[in-house]
Amino acid sequence: MNAPLPLPALDEIREHENEMVALRRQIHANPELAYEEHATADLVAERLQRWGYEVHRGLGGTGVVGTLRVGNSPRHVGLRADMDALPIAETSNKPWASKVFGKMHACGHDGHTAMLLAAARHLAATRRFDGHLHLVFQPAEEGQAGAKRMLDDGFLKLFPCEAMFGMHNMPGLPEGRFSIVPGPALASSDTCLITVRGKGGHGAMPHVAVDPVVAASSIVMALQTVVSRNVPPLEMGVVTVGAFLAGDAPNVIPGEAKLRLTVRAYKPAVRDLLQQRITEIANTQAAVYGASAEVEYQRRYPMLYNHPQQSAFCQRVVTDWLGAEGLLANAEPVTGSEDFAFFLEQVPGCYVFIGNGVGSEGGCMVHNPGYDFNDRVLPTGASYWVRIAETYLDRQAT
Ligand SMILES: [Zn+2]
Ligand SMILES: [Zn+2]
The missing domain is CATH 3.30.70.360 (Alpha-Beta Plaits)
Structure with a gap:
């Protein structure tokens, strides 16, 4: 049987794919629950510093924000990943399965962190944008409102984003394709x-x-x-x-x-x-x-409301890059919830789903003990972040 073709990704992101996969698996093997993401936050902060980001720690307890300013534009944009795991005993038996009994990355936040870090490295190396880029690694998405705690700790005073963007994997959707629902998207x-x-x-x-x-x-x-x-x-x-x-x-x-x-x-x-x-x-x-x-x-x-203008922006970024087939045509709201909604109550923005795959290749639902983030999706997700940042903070924009 032939190996499946790789999913679309930027060439420079693809060059570092092995490293990205290794990092994702390292985070997966060492899961930390809400507000206990100390080792994960250390890892994130160390990488961001190494690549030249100004790093702010402690918002929402274990939150990390990396800021990179290029050029003179006063524009600010925030991209957000989450870092926490769940109190579930993993049953996958994969070589990188959780080393901590009773805790596992069953929602793919290991993948989210690895994708935003891969984008961070690329954006710092190429600097093809003009403005302030804020990369947000939040704690405690799973029921403990880490986003709200970051906001309560003054996130927007320190990092006044004019728009924010979020992304989550979704098993059951074709791998590497995007589901974007303008308006109410999660309950x-x-x-x-x-x-x-x-x-x-x-x-x-x-x-x-x-x-x-x-x-x-x-x-x-x-x-x-x-x-x-x-x-x-x-x-x-x-x-x-x-x-x-x-x-x-x-x-x-x-x-x-x-x-x-x-x-x-x-x-x-x-x-x-x-x-x-x-x-x-x-x-x-x-x-x-x-x-x-x-x-x-x-x-x-709160309900997660995707602002129309920023939703259209994300849809355009995907279709300009991948064509119409990059977007799932019948994207629908879901009745789950997500604390990125707290950011979107304060700042316009859009939260998208990236397909984690179907069947045995990424189809196991999140919060299931057999779930695993699909590594094939990593380069596509990281490339999405790069395209969002470079397009939003486009040097040519007036
Ligand atoms: Zn979850
Ligand atoms: Zn999640």
Whole structure:
């Protein structure tokens, strides 16, 4: 069988492919969880310094920002990668599999870091742009809002980007092709804990108790009407009760029941509506049964909104380079979430997916113990970053 053809990449990036693959595998073998990315941050900072970047450390704890200024243009652009791994035990058995039991790069952030570093090296060697280039290596993308912590620590005061760009691999999409969705591209992700309080008692004497299990069951059923009856039919919303916790004996009516929810939306107005209706339903349904409900609603990641002008820019960069086939024609929003959304709330920009491959070649979904970043995609992703930076900070631009 013939080996598959290499994916498109800039020649100078291809020259360093072996080194890029080795670096990706080194990061993969040594995964670090959110806010613990010390060795990874050391590695990133050391490389950036070696190539002539001004390096700023400590934003968001373990975040690293490398800045390179070329020419006199006042323009600033930020490119972002993430560095954290997940608390999953790897099952791949590959030679570069995680050396740390219970931790692994199951979301490909090892690949993201390696691609941005390869671009960093190239951009510093060739200096074919005019302006300030900020390369952002953020901690804690996985549920711990590292991007928000970098912003809270003054990221935009130190590095006032006029646009920011992000990229994530996506298994199931053809390798090295790009999915770009202008507008809402990923959902907001909130959690909600509903504690239903009744009055515990003997299972044989329900008439002198207030049963929180029945009240909570009624809440679960009523919540099914939020998306079907309250959210406008053309809008997207998800309300999932992922956990129902109550009681531990057949003959005891417990004093309380707990529900844990995940809540998703693509628009702020829908997000507000979901929070409002969940709260109203929990309170009124509990009251019907003589119980009470406490609703603790936590807003976690906002929806990720790709700004139209910057989305069109990214689409143009891909098609000018790879032709129309570089872009996936039927790109669709996904209901996952991503904390790059915090950057895009403050700064216009665009977050794209690069295909990690299908089937046995990169098709295993992220967050699965058998997942691995597809090394064939590295040169294409690194070349994308180079094209984005050089086009955005084009010397010829007025
Ligand atoms: Zn992930
Ligand atoms: Zn990820």
